[in-house]
Amino acid sequence: MASHQFDNVDRSGSVSGPPSGGDYVLDRSFRGIAWFSAALILALVIYIVLEIGGKALPAISEYGFGFLTSTAWNVQTKEFGILPQIWGTLYSSLLALLLGGVFGIAIAIFLTQDFLPSRLAAVFRTIIELLAAIPSVVFGLWGIYVLIPLLRPVANWLHANLGGVPFFGTSLSGPGLAPAALVLAIMILPTVASISVDALRQIPYKVKEAAYGMGTTRWEAILKVMLPTASSGILAALVLGFGRALGETMALAMLIGNSNQISLSLFAPANTLAALLASSFPEAGPVEIRALMYAALALLAITLIVNAAGLAVMKFATRKFEAER
């Protein structure tokens, strides 16, 4: 630190002076705390990956990559594989992303593009954020007692009349992919909507003026100017929503049917990695726990890959639309 104190400045009658020694100490300790906190986060992530990886190591050496492509989960014969769970995780999350993404972005447009008086829009934003406060298990119960009975006649009608379409290949007997994905979509909706709202609200007024000044209609302004301008923020919203859907556990364990099969049908029961972990851990013996650790590692890898890919897409969008940073 520079120590010259400008002692030859005439300071009679002036209150200007150097910071005190205490100020410098505070400065340094604050920087230390900031560094420590940042390092702690990094260390925690690395620790979790190493810990789970270590616990999964015996299963990895025993089952190898076959674990990821096998469909068996049999404690008696010690055969374990998680392909149906990987499929179920990705399928349910993608469906949820599709539904939640479309509705979430539509809501964000509705709440930011002068469709509502600003005070009413603020009320709506609060309501959507409240949706995020509903516990997962409540969504699960709602799914079981309200959504599934509501869906069943629709699903069975679709199966009876359009059974040839792979998506409607089975009837809905109870829990299954469709109710799970619908609930998942509702659960990621607040994330997608509120982050998209922030992205759209951050667009400077001058951009809106430029769009209308070119003679755009409201839709042209939204579609051709506002959405591309907010694209990196909206992509971030989708990535975060997808990440949340991948890891969501309780509601899915209650609604998806926990059945180890791979089917395109929206009405067939399925399973996800998170649901498998939640429902199997409590009663698992040491052999199954090792396999579950491997499954946990796979889930961790999927979420990390998805988030990294999402970041890459966002970076690309930022560079394409908003110039090099």
Next chain:
Amino acid sequence: MNANPEMMAAGTASSRNGIVMDCQLEKVFYGDFLAVRDSQVPIEKNKITGFIGPSGCGKSTVLRSLNRMNDLIPIFRFEGKVSYHGQDIYDKKVDPVVVRRYIGMVFQQPNPFAMSIYDNVAFGLRLNGFKGNLDERVEKALHGAAIWNEVKDKLKNSGLSLSGGQQQRLCIARAIATEPDVLLMDEPCSALDPIATRRVEELMIELKEKYTIALVTHNMQQAIRVADTTAFFGVDISQGSRTGYLVEMGPTKKIFEEPEQQLTRQYVRGEFS
């Protein structure tokens, strides 16, 4: 110049004296606040009409009334009429979107879209369903805005990657790409350095060969350099509020050298601002 035969046909009748737009503003309100009153501002064809005056005099409000940009502000209310080729643009049967397609605008802050330089210029062309040679029109507009040489090798880069002065010229290219009838410029140089300002001023003088330009400027020297006609707006504080109004309008030389109104003389001498 313009592709719309109906507008042009209507135009020949009413723009006999070379008046493209005749703004007969009676009152403009923002909510209950009377912002501008009693201002008749004719805009002549192929000339630069400069709007000058102290801050709060309503010169920007008047300019933005000419292509109904103020309609974006919900509490804005316009009384009077703006006759454009014989048609009042505030008539109920006129869609402001259509008005803005014929009357382009360049804003105070450069505001290119978050897309490539090429897409920025092609924006208006695509919006109007232009079916011809897009590349050619984009190049022509960039030439017209005197920025082609600087961007010709990086048309795919984002418009936001340019410097402030370049961004403003890109916005001018975007505005003239569709060859609008009138160009409104709202203090286009206020965010630019002196060199970029000089370039944009030279550009305005070139552009008036093809377009009719209305220019708001806070810089009197700029009005002297580029404007053919100058409108001086003042602020009336007699009613306890601040209401802008047109004090005097005439050839730029006359306004600056021998104005009729005492207030104009004081302003152009720099006695208040």
